[in-house]
Amino acid sequence: MPRPGISRPGPAGRPYGSLVVVLTLAVTFLGLVIVAVDQWRVGLTIVGSAVVLASLARIVLPERHTGLLHIRRTGSDVLVMIALGATIVVLAVLVPDQPGM
Numbered sequence: 001m002p003r004p005g006i007s008r009p010g011p012a013g014r015p016y017g018s019l020v021v022v023l024t025l026a027v028t029f030l031g032l033v034i035v036a037v038d039q040w041r042v043g044l045t046i047v048g049s050a051v052v053l054a055s056l057a058r059i060v061l062p063e064r065h066t067g068l069l070h071i072r073r074t075g076s077d078v079l080v081m082i083a084l085g086a087t088i089v090v091l092a093v094l095v096p097d098q099p100g101m
Helices: 016-036 040-060 074-094
Strands: none
Touching: 016 040, 040 074
16 A cells, blocks of 8 residues: 555556656756856756746646655745746846856
8 A cells, every 4th residue: 555645656667747857857957057057047947947837737736656756745835936936037137237257
């Protein structure tokens, strides 16, 4: 009998939430690579968007498939991830260009 909070495996033997985490990390890594090649606004917008999309996945996925996305209750998980992702995107858009950089 599975313990509460433990994910049941998906079709490939792993929880869907783990797949979402891996995809989020991959997109975040892509965004950081873009930041490293001097496109920091685009890169940080991608990073923030990845976090917001992970929060949407937390809402959509059933509780038993949330995997590593499940830390606390759904409301607090989603609120924190949306706030973090939106803050990154807003700062990437609003920070003015610095002369000489």
